[in-house]
Amino acid sequence: MKCSRYMCMRLSNVTCSCRLTYTSAGYRRWIGVPRTGTVCNIGNRILSGTYFTSHVSRMASKVGSSSKNDKNFTLNAWEDTATLYVHWPYCSKRCTYCNFNKYINNNVDHRRMERCLEKEIQSLTKVSGVKKIGSIFFGGGTPSLAQPQTLQRVVETAAACALLPGDAEVSLEANPTLLETKKIREMKQAGVNRLSVGTQSFSHKFLKLLGREHSGEDAVRCIEEAKSVFPGKTSLDLIFGLPEQSISEWESDLKQAINVADNHISLYQLTLERGTALFKDIMMGHYVMPDDDVVAEMYELAVQVLEDAGFERYEVSNFARKNARSTHNQAYWRGDNYIGVGPGAHGRFLVHTKEGRHREARIQTLEPQPWMTEVEKYGDGTRKRVIQETNDILEEILMLGLRTKEGISNVHWQKFSNSSIQDIFACNEDVQDFVDLGLLRLDEESLCATSKGLNVIDSVLRVLLNSLHHNLQDQDSKHT
Numbered sequence: 001m002k003c004s005r006y007m008c009m010r011l012s013n014v015t016c017s018c019r020l021t022y023t024s025a026g027y028r029r030w031i032g033v034p035r036t037g038t039v040c041n042i043g044n045r046i047l048s049g050t051y052f053t054s055h056v057s058r059m060a061s062k063v064g065s066s067s068k069n070d071k072n073f074t075l076n077a078w079e080d081t082a083t084l085y086v087h088w089p090y091c092s093k094r095c096t097y098c099n100f101n102k103y104i105n106n107n108v109d110h111r112r113m114e115r116c117l118e119k120e121i122q123s124l125t126k127v128s129g130v131k132k133i134g135s136i137f138f139g140g141g142t143p144s145l146a147q148p149q150t151l152q153r154v155v156e157t158a159a160a161c162a163l164l165p166g167d168a169e170v171s172l173e174a175n176p177t178l179l180e181t182k183k184i185r186e187m188k189q190a191g192v193n194r195l196s197v198g199t200q201s202f203s204h205k206f207l208k209l210l211g212r213e214h215s216g217e218d219a220v221r222c223i224e225e226a227k228s229v230f231p232g233k234t235s236l237d238l239i240f241g242l243p244e245q246s247i248s249e250w251e252s253d254l255k256q257a258i259n260v261a262d263n264h265i266s267l268y269q270l271t272l273e274r275g276t277a278l279f280k281d282i283m284m285g286h287y288v289m290p291d292d293d294v295v296a297e298m299y300e301l302a303v304q305v306l307e308d309a310g311f312e313r314y315e316v317s318n319f320a321r322k323n324a325r326s327t328h329n330q331a332y333w334r335g336d337n338y339i340g341v342g343p344g345a346h347g348r349f350l351v352h353t354k355e356g357r358h359r360e361a362r363i364q365t366l367e368p369q370p371w372m373t374e375v376e377k378y379g380d381g382t383r384k385r386v387i388q389e390t391n392d393i394l395e396e397i398l399m400l401g402l403r404t405k406e407g408i409s410n411v412h413w414q415k416f417s418n419s420s421i422q423d424i425f426a427c428n429e430d431v432q433d434f435v436d437l438g439l440l441r442l443d444e445e446s447l448c449a450t451s452k453g454l455n456v457i458d459s460v461l462r463v464l465l466n467s468l469h470h471n472l473q474d475q476d477s478k479h480t
Helices: 110-128 148-161 184-189 204-210 216-229 247-260 277-283 292-308 327-334 368-378 390-401 421-425 429-436 457-478
Strands: 019-023 026-031 081-088 132-140 169-174 194-200 234-240 264-269 312-315 318-320 338-341 346-353 356-364 382-388 440-442 446-449
Touching: 081 110, 081 327, 081 346, 110 148, 110 338, 110 346, 110 368, 132 148, 132 327, 148 184, 169 184, 169 327, 184 216, 194 204, 194 216, 216 234, 216 247, 234 247, 234 292, 247 292, 264 292, 292 312, 327 390, 338 356, 390 457, 421 440, 421 446, 421 457, 429 440, 429 457
Parallel strands: 081 132, 081 338, 132 169, 169 194, 194 234, 234 264
Antiparallel strands: 019 026, 264 318, 312 318, 338 346, 346 356, 356 382, 440 446
């Protein structure tokens, strides 16, 4: 439905040879580091590229010995709580920039999809032993095209399978078309209490370039309606770094967003994806992408403009005022358990077996028809399963937690690691350089990026991940 939600880092064991470059706009760029990899729109796609490189057959576990660094996190770190991600794969059309798991189908079997979503929720909550669902997020695709009855049945099924607190966040992504705006009150009646509006831009020029179905006026109308139905719980998304986009055009979008926004705004840099119509247009020279320095300046401008308007940058791409942070997204960034249901959904959660519990990374079957067939036959459409070792979990906690304002507390880190966060990073010269440059703060209590560091966090993370890998390898070698 929209360009992006979370950055999927492509991890590498190769030593980073980046060097910080200072420009007039500040510490901005790292020589030798390309733009970040794929940017995803749903938290259940937060993956490091190494986890799913090999195919794992349906319902088959990864075979192999655990790392010597493994800690008994099944007892010490994981409560029987998870968030729930629900993927609705259908769209009315494909936007020019989108390569997400979506399908154009004017004859959706809504009742069959509804039954399969219910059944998969029942199956996976049973497998996980989850006793509480902290939040629900409907993503896609375009979940605002799902029938309200389907949304209601999903919420009711989740509440029947585990404790769903009465104040639990239930978010849904919506396109601001006239059709979907008319359904907002029905969404609330179905159990939704927070709306994320895929505005992307208020400019006719850029909405047309992105292949969006709404106009800037439609977006304003939808946001105003959403604010009246979900006061304090309406978010809007904007994309920057668009082909031919100038800094002044981006500033105009920002100011219009602030004028109409509720208390939450998400910003995403456009990432070109092979196979999309926009990628082809760029390759053929029909449009020109802004260079990296211009895009960096756009982001820095956005941070300043939003902070001046009272919005706090609580994560690299997310800004809130009046404490209107997304509960669901924060669970992803902490590395909490989450169950993904629906075609192509991803999940990270504990699985109960006769031998005990372990955490798995899962992917559901991509295509809707095969997924429904598998759910009807097996109870769920899980296509890939990979057991996550402690080192895998630590990588994700580092990769996601450091994108937040608060960073990673040592208390949280040591739920999964026998070593403190200082033991891992304090002796690393590159990390100390970041501290000296004012990009990181590291003490006995936590590791976090400064405001300046958040501007170049993907490059900083490359070095930190490399340091983590070397440290864990050293620990493994001491135990062999």
